[in-house]
Amino acid sequence: MSTETSLHDTRRGLWIALAIVGFLGLMAAGLWWGRPAYRHFKEQRYLRMADEFLRAGDVRRGLLSLRQAQAANPRNVQTATRLAELLTESRSPLALGWWRRVVELEPTAENRMRLIAAALQLENPPYPVANQTLQEMIRLGETNSAQYHVLASQWALQTRRIPEAVAHLEAAVRLDPTNLLHQLNLATLQVQAADPALSEPAYNKLVQISETSNDPNLQVLALRSLVTVNLARGRPVEALRFSARLLNSPAAGFNDKVQHLTVLVSAGDPATNTWLHQLQQEAGTNAARITVLASWLNDRQRAREALAWLETLPPSLRTNPPVTLAVADALVALQDWDGLEAWLSPQNWEAQEPVRLTLLTRAARERGQRSLAEGYWRRVLDWPGGRGEALAAVAQILEKWGWHSEVEEVLWALVKRAPWHDWAWEILVKNRYAAGDAAGLFQVYSAMYEAKPNALEVKNNLAALGLLLQRDLDRCRRLAREVYLADTNNPVWVSTFAFSLHQQGDTATALKLLERLPEEARRRPEVAVYMAIILGSQGRRDEARTYAALVENQPLLPEEKRLLQTALGETNQQG
Template sequence: MALEFARTLDALPERNFSDQLLFLTALQAAGDATLADGLHERQRQALQNPEETAAMVTWMNAHGLAHDAISWSEAIPLNLRANILVAVALSDSYMAMRDWTGILRFVQGGSWGQIDFLRNALAARAQRESGNESAAQAQWREALKKINSAPKQALLLADTVERWGWDAERTDLLWLAAKDPERGDDALKTLYARFAQDGATQDLYRVCLHRQEFHPADRNIQNNVAQLSLLLDMNADRARKVARDLYLGDPKNAAYASTYAFALHSSGDSKNAVKTMSGLTDAQLRQPQIAAYYGIILATAGDAERALQFLDLGASAKLLPEEKALLEKARRQIAQN
């Protein structure tokens, strides 16, 4: 049924090349004997322009025919093979086959214009997979050098190396992308998620400081900066002032109240810290992240029974290493009294 419908669409005079590739997909899915002839016909047609050539190679890569795409590339005229779209699609073919020697041969010399950094990155991957780490590092440095003047391109390469499992290189690229006025905040959000997952508090603090440059009036980001400052004991006096201002502006906000209460607690005023937290609803206090701080404050204030209750709730939150240490300290404090 699907194949017949595809044949009907393929017979329409207004069909485009994407429609014809969908027809090939239907032929392959059906195991139709005419696939080879249909593929050859579309390959011949694809040589009319670089966009269709690249689309043809991409289709072959996606349908388990990367090896055939490399073989077919010998029939592609040099002027088309030099096109950026075609070059990128063919590099994916070599990657799919893990043909590192082929990639090195394919990317050597020439230039890929605005995405020439990708040519160096592919060479770096091929050299690393071939055991040539020094050559890989040299190619990677070239890629970064070319991206540094155009940080927007870093996001493209970051997506690529993520698929390779190059976590450290991806992080470096995201920091480069953070310099871009238009897309920098997207990169910072990605970094924030990564560092939050890893429990990298100082890196989170650095990200929040940069995000504040993009959003100077964002109160939630200001609160995050204040909270992390207090955890790390960095610029603590300013953090206490920011926490106080945010709380006074919105005392029913659980995150702001928690940060201000922690600011009071860290300066030795646990009594007012408890008072600040008591202005929240029971449901707010029982949110794991909020409960963790409430339990810490209650332990110092001497309310051991309630402190243990909230420390237990807080233990289920996704906590940073410094927060876990504060919870353990609170439990030891209770046990010793």
């Protein structure tokens, strides 16, 4: 074979090889670039399936399709929002976890407010998630909207802070003076005032809106308020009159019909059971409506009726997630622990599995089966699925039961697995602080520091607690210095660093740092306590007592109280 032929064959071989490599490269590129398109196709397919299932009233398969769409694209905020909305409508304990996910994906003021609204609907007092999100909006400067003030007023009202609620609604009216909704909300709040000079004009305002407004939604809201007010005032006949008008409105919903049941019961109306039966028929196969009506019965000690009705539903509907929980709630209300165990044992609640295991824990515990209860409980705490939403739901249920030590266990499991749940950290802190447990607080902040090593507030609080307890002093002194250098004008950071210097014998520098602060900052309780301690240690007790008076009614830790008493020469008194 000639050299020329050999060279030609070699070149041809190279071209073939390059062509194959190029073809494979194009295939690989097609596969790579095609992945997002394929994921988008799957996501859209699952969303269409979810729409079809939900239109047919099949909540279980609708939820499953939404979760599959979310798995195809975990960062799609619209899918997460639809999941959150559906779970909220079904009053699922998982709903708040999905609203937090929406905020995580798209941290806007609007989404934070949607989380607050859901929390106010689904949480138990004192509404920790709602409160924590409101505080976050304050820190972010997102409070200059009427909607924020409306939500803040709802939280204040539901936690019995009436003057604060009124102030927020007045702010909403100022920000949006032409919006009759805010005026209606303000009147709804004012009508509850003890002073007739305030409550009666507000009542008349509600009546006026209900009779003259051209907006059917405003009319409905006014009528709802009038129904509620008259029930609270013990005027069931008036409540019944307004409720009847409300039901005639095309804007009335199923919940208004359920409230009408409450009015009929209050009025002693013989039509109550007829209306209840009508609503049971109207609920049909709608899982959300079934759950609302069953909850109404359970809440009024009519759990046996709820259970009897739920047992008439098709098995496929009874095993739908929200209805399944309604059955369990009725069995708990009846204290039918054998029935609860028999109902729950063969099931699998998928994403809500920790909730099922928690209910089984109670059933076993109530029946005296301690080892079985402990086994279920371990599975709750060790459950590996999800992003913590199910454990958050478990915490809500346990709080309702009054199982406080188990709530603590669940919160610890939650923050270790999903440390972004700030509300859970806040409850752990609040509980330790209420107990005056500085060592427990130190434990919480040590864990929080591992999860959030760059959070200045966490660093500061860990440092302050370590200094108080004389624990891990080298690290705590270092953290106090780091936080101070990060912001030398922050009064709290300054006071922690000053306390660190004072403990190391450099009280002169500590006092200079504190006295450099504006007087208003020095009078803040969290700073004033250290002003008093350090001034008293230098014999300046009159000045120290001035600052001590500022914290007299503040919740101090025992260690802070002892230091304060020593500084003031009051060591003979109890801490």
